Amino acid sequence: MVEEIEDHAIILLDKEGNVETWNKGAEKIKGYLAGEIIGKNFRTFYSDTDRQLDLPTRLLNEASTTGSACHEGWRIRKDGSRFWGDITITAVHDESGEVTGFAKITRDLTERTQSERTIKKHLQELETRNKELEQFVYIASHDLQEPLLNVNNFVELLQHEYAPQLDETAAMYLDVINQSTERMRDLIKGLLDYARLGKEKYLSTVDCHQLVGTLVKDLATNIALSGAEIQCADLPTLAAYPVELRQLFQNLIGNAIKFRKLDTAPQISISAERADRFWKFAVRDNGIGINPAFKDKIFLIFRRLHGRDTYDGNGIGLAHCKKIVEMHGGEITVESKPGEGSTFFFTIPNVDLQSH
Numbered sequence: 001m002v003e004e005i006e007d008h009a010i011i012l013l014d015k016e017g018n019v020e021t022w023n024k025g026a027e028k029i030k031g032y033l034a035g036e037i038i039g040k041n042f043r044t045f046y047s048d049t050d051r052q053l054d055l056p057t058r059l060l061n062e063a064s065t066t067g068s069a070c071h072e073g074w075r076i077r078k079d080g081s082r083f084w085g086d087i088t089i090t091a092v093h094d095e096s097g098e099v100t101g102f103a104k105i106t107r108d109l110t111e112r113t114q115s116e117r118t119i120k121k122h123l124q125e126l127e128t129r130n131k132e133l134e135q136f137v138y139i140a141s142h143d144l145q146e147p148l149l150n151v152n153n154f155v156e157l158l159q160h161e162y163a164p165q166l167d168e169t170a171a172m173y174l175d176v177i178n179q180s181t182e183r184m185r186d187l188i189k190g191l192l193d194y195a196r197l198g199k200e201k202y203l204s205t206v207d208c209h210q211l212v213g214t215l216v217k218d219l220a221t222n223i224a225l226s227g228a229e230i231q232c233a234d235l236p237t238l239a240a241y242p243v244e245l246r247q248l249f250q251n252l253i254g255n256a257i258k259f260r261k262l263d264t265a266p267q268i269s270i271s272a273e274r275a276d277r278f279w280k281f282a283v284r285d286n287g288i289g290i291n292p293a294f295k296d297k298i299f300l301i302f303r304r305l306h307g308r309d310t311y312d313g314n315g316i317g318l319a320h321c322k323k324i325v326e327m328h329g330g331e332i333t334v335e336s337k338p339g340e341g342s343t344f345f346f347t348i349p350n351v352d353l354q355s356h
């Protein structure tokens with residue numbers, strides 16, 4: 001049976017490490033036929049460096065004293081090519097307990113190791129790119145603030161020092177410039193907040209029920225003005241980034257109030273369901289709804305479906321929400337029927353706070 005096994009090299013070595021038996025797996029992984037290798041020492045499979053470091057002897061010694069030795073590393077085939085081996089050496093004893101030799105099992109993990117390495121490399125590249133991009137947004141938006149401040153200052157000077165010389169149209173033009181720079185300031189602030197989001201994040205235990213309760217109190221004026229009714233089911237306590245999670249709920253509840261139908265008071269319900277490895281939250285409203293064609297686009301930064309004259313905003317809220325949910329390792333989606341309301345779903349994985 002051992003001889004026929006193809007995906008594991010299973011061989012016996014004598015006390016010095018000389019090969020005594022050879023199976024099909026060994027032939028396939030290491031490239032030698034039984035006749036070519038039996039009687040030779042297993043050190044043949046090791047690189048010069050590993051031999052200089054005495055790795056083969058150390059493994060045999062470890063197996064002799066502790067019963068077995070495990071190791072993963074590069075080994076050499078007959079044709080000189082390398083493979084990544086996962087090796088277990090077990091000592092074989094006689095009746096009196098003396099070590100008489102070793103059983104050695106080798107698995108070829110080259111492909112797995114290489115794909116793991118490729119994935120790791122891609123991940124590292126992605127992380128670097130992401131950091132560069134965030135840095136770029138941060139610097140760009142930071143630097144944009146300065147000339148804007150200049151424009152503001154000089155408009156103010158014109159308004160104050162030249163007021164008598166300005167006719168009504170000129171004053172109106174200056175007002176428009178002021179409104180635009182104010183809006184630009186808001187956009188830049190949003191962009192900066194977006195870039196900063198998650199820079200210093202602290203995972204801690206968050207009681208979502210309490211968090212939403214406080215939020216509803218903070219939004220009291222907005223809620224009273226719109227006549228909104230907010231129902232909150234029993235929400236879980238979980239490991240999350242508290243500041244960011246609060247912002248997530250605030251944006252979703254804020255939108256549910258903002259995008260209400262003209263003649264209908266907002267009815268908002270917040271709930272959570274536990275799935276296998278995550279919590280799935282839902283924030284449901286009875287507002288204007290979203291055309292399904294735009295259900296992905298609305299999560300992009302600065303994407304809005306309405307003019308600011310109908311609904312105020314700058315299109316950053318949902319981009320923030322997406323980033324926050326993804327920071328937690330979850331996903332955010334929306335289901336909606338135009339004219340009837342929308343439900344935003346997001347998941348937060350159940351993580352063990354201890355492991356962070």
Ligand code: ADP
Nearest residue numbers: 255256259289298304305313314315316317318
């Ligand atoms: P803002 O609220 O500043 O417009 P968001 O990023 O929060 O920006 O939202 C993007 C767009 O998604 C909104 O302009 C709106 O068209 C749509 N939207 C978001 N939430 C809702 C909702 N609860 N009901 C209907 N439309 C919504």
